[in-house]
Amino acid sequence: MSFTCDLSGEVALVTGASSGFGRHFALTLAANGAAIAAAGRSRDRLSELVQEIESQGGRAVPVAMDVTDPESVRAGFEVAEIELGPVSVVVNNAGVATVHMVADATEADYDRILDTNAKGVFLVAQEAGKHMIKRGHKSGRIINVASISAFKAARQVSTYCMSKAAVTSLTRTLALEWAPYGINVNALCPGVIMTEMTQAFYNTPHGKDVIKRWPRQRISDPSSLDGVLLLLASPDASSFMTGSMIVVDDGQTL
Amino acid sequence: MSISCNLDGKVALVTGATSGFGQHFARTLAASGATVAITGRRGDRLDELQAEIEGKGGRALGIVMDVMDPASIRNAVDVAETELGAINVLVNNAGISRERLIVDVTEEDYDAVLDTNLKGPYILAQEVGRRMIERGEGGNIINIASMMAYRPYRGLSAYGMSKAGMVAMTRCMALEWARYNININTLCPGYVETDMNSEYFHSEKGLKVVNSFPGKALGKLDDLNGILLLLASDSAEFMTGSTIEIDGGQPL
Amino acid sequence: MTFSCDLSGEVALVTGATSGLGRRFGAVLAEAGAAVAITGRRTEMLETLQQEIEAKGGRALPIHLDVTDLDSIKNAIDKTEQELGPVNVLVNNAGAYSEKMARSFGEAEFDTIVATNIKGAFFMAQEVANRMIERKDKGRIINLSSVSALRPVQGMSVYGMTKAAEIQMTKSLALEWARYGIRINAICPGFIDSEMTGDYFRTDQGKAHMNTLPRKRIGQPENLDGLLLMLASRDGSAFMTGSVIKADDAQIL
Secondary structure (H helix, E strand, C coil), X not given: XXXXXXXXXXXXXXXXXXXXXXXXXXXXXXXXXXXXXXXXXXXXXXXXXXXXXXXXXXXXXXXXXXCCCHHHHHHHHHHHHXXXXXXXXXXXXXXXXXXXXXXXXCHHHHHHHHHHHHHHHHHHHHHHHHHHHHHCCCCEEEXXXXXXXXXXXXXXXXXXXXXXXXXXXXHHHHHHHHHHHCEEEEEEEECCECCHXXXXXXXXXXXXXXXXXXXXXXXXXXXXXXXXXXXXXXXXXXXXXXXXXEEECCCCCC | CCCCCCCCCCEEEECCCCXXXXXXXXXXXXXXXXXXXXXXCCHHHHHHHHHHHHHCCCEEEEEECCCCCHHHXXXXXXXXXXXXXXXXXXXXXXXXXXXXXXXXXXXXHHHHHHHHHHHHHHHHHHHHHHHHHHHCCCEEEEEECCHHHCCCCCCEHHHHHHHHHHHHHHHHHHHHHHHHCEEEEEEEECCECCCCCHHHHHCHHHHHHXXXXXXXXXXXXXXXXXXXXXXXXXXXXXCCCCEEEECCCCCC | CCCCCCCCCCEEEECCCCCHHHHHHHHHHHHCCCEEEEEECCHHHHHHXXXXXXXXXXXXXXEECCCCCHHHHHHHHHHHHXXXXXXXXXXXXXXXXXXXXXXXXXXXXXXXXXXXXXHHHHXXXXXXXXXXXXXXXXXXXXXXXXXXXXXXXXXXXXXXXXXHHHHHHHHHHHHHHHHHCCEEEEEEECCECCCCCCCHHHCHHHHHHHHCCCCCCCECHHHHHHHHHHHHCCCCCCCCCCCEEEECCCCCC
8 A cells, every 4th residue: 555656657748858857857757667758949968868768778759849839849749659659647847947127027038938937838738638638548647847936926036936826827727627537737846956047046155045044954956856756647646636736845935 | 094095196007997897996096086097908998988087077098008019018108107197006907818628728819818917917017117116106006816816717727827927926026126115916806797797697607606606796896996995095005915805705 | 986994883892902903903993983892801001092092082992801711702792782882893803922932832821822812713703793693784804813824933833823723714704604794804914013023123133134024124003004994894895705915015925
């Protein structure tokens, strides 16, 4: 009656797999038996990732995908399913961040963040759902990568917060509309984690001060998300969870 | 010590003023003494509303504005401030919804809803906020979201996303602009009877819906007056970054 | 078209009116025209408030009330009804406060805080509402919660728990009493200068803390006047029930 992290037989499509969280998620899911459709825009980086997964005995294919382009999303899913079989897990991770005061944000800033982080998540989920519903059986899991920014304001990240709040709302509506099809949709809400995107700031003296104010006075790496990722990706372990927001932030938002 | 419901001397800009909430907000603010810039896409309706407000001794100016067009937004704010004076109250109300299940939502649906309900309000708040900051006199911004910001409703995925986004927008703007004495809050109304939904809510299906509410009633437009006037006045300067639900308990 | 802040003809009852927010609420409601039963355990302080209110032409009735004692609750409401009339507005403000880390929190202190903040508030609301329902009177109840219900603060575990309970209570009672037209909402004030926050914000540590707040200030009780009057008024909040309104100057975002 324990739960298994064994994802053998599962096919996971991970967006934004070229770097950061996405790359890590792909490796973690692969290490636990899932076949991986590594989706993103950087062909070289995706190929590297695929090689790494295969060298560790896993199975993966690179999938060119621009999440802001519906046709690219559709084509990407088609490739994934031809190569690996029906996609049963989607990690809706592609996301960008930026820093700007509200008064200084340009229309281009707004569009960039909202298109990738909110619209992209919508388009990928929509395509995934079409495939999963058509198959009409068993379960599918969609994991939307939101953020603590969905719930808490901070300076210079207004558009990012807005996009993540939109993702939490979407997660609930997806869960509601697709519950009858056995599809579970949940949102993973990470706190601040050391990645390519965040390291520039958190390595500065100011960044280190911020870290000192957190309850555990430390910053972690993407592996701290593994447990919840595997839980949400597993067909049995989280079958009773849908529409949930799971914050994994080491107490940063307390 | 008591609330001043008197908005004499205030200049307000209300979006989506050609119908529903926006129209009512404009009337209420004008009746309380504010000069109101009323905006929307239908010039003839704006003219009618302006004439109505002026006929009652108020002051209003209709300005055609398309919230999906940043240039139109900037122009409207320019015109309002040139003709009426510095804007100190913004009611970010324009919004649309397109009821469609997620699998049926087209890209055009998504863009229309998010651009009207979130991007437009963001750019407008920026435009008005920048000017408030420059003048150093503070001001009040009231973002009109919905009870659907927090709960899922079948067929309203994009709408819900835009309203949840608006709540986050309010929090971030409140944080960044607190120091400039700008107060920005979100109003989340429940189902309120308007011209547009009245027929539905009197139908058999609609009546069943109303009966399922804890209070078995829809809200009325006048029910929104209290909170609107409070947030527009100087009596709520300790409230910023807040989300105020005004929904008769419907989502409970 | 606009709404009236005039509470003439209304009868309000404020708990914990001896100091801080409760004291201010009593004064504000009286100035807006309501006859106010000002209640608490320190009668001399209530009498001082009564004099102040009456000097401005208002009407106030001081009543000794211990919200942890259900008989005391009934007696206070009885007395209000006899002297002023049936209660239309209840401000459930009485609260016990303690700041102590969870590890060393004692049972007696725990019981006191829970008895006042949860049990007292609940039975106060119940008694007032039962009478409103019998009279078919659509009254208003305003619960005082706190931002510490929304975000944990070191040393405020028990206080925060009780304030979070008050939010849940607000929503549950709103649901059950919507059919009777009774409106019950909660206010979550941020840091406000009062007996509770005491001298802390005047200390060096407190001043440093204040400097980290977005507006570098704490509030004063009068900052809640507008919100209180709107929630207490007949028309101003007709469509609001089960709402939780934060008034905290952007302190908790």
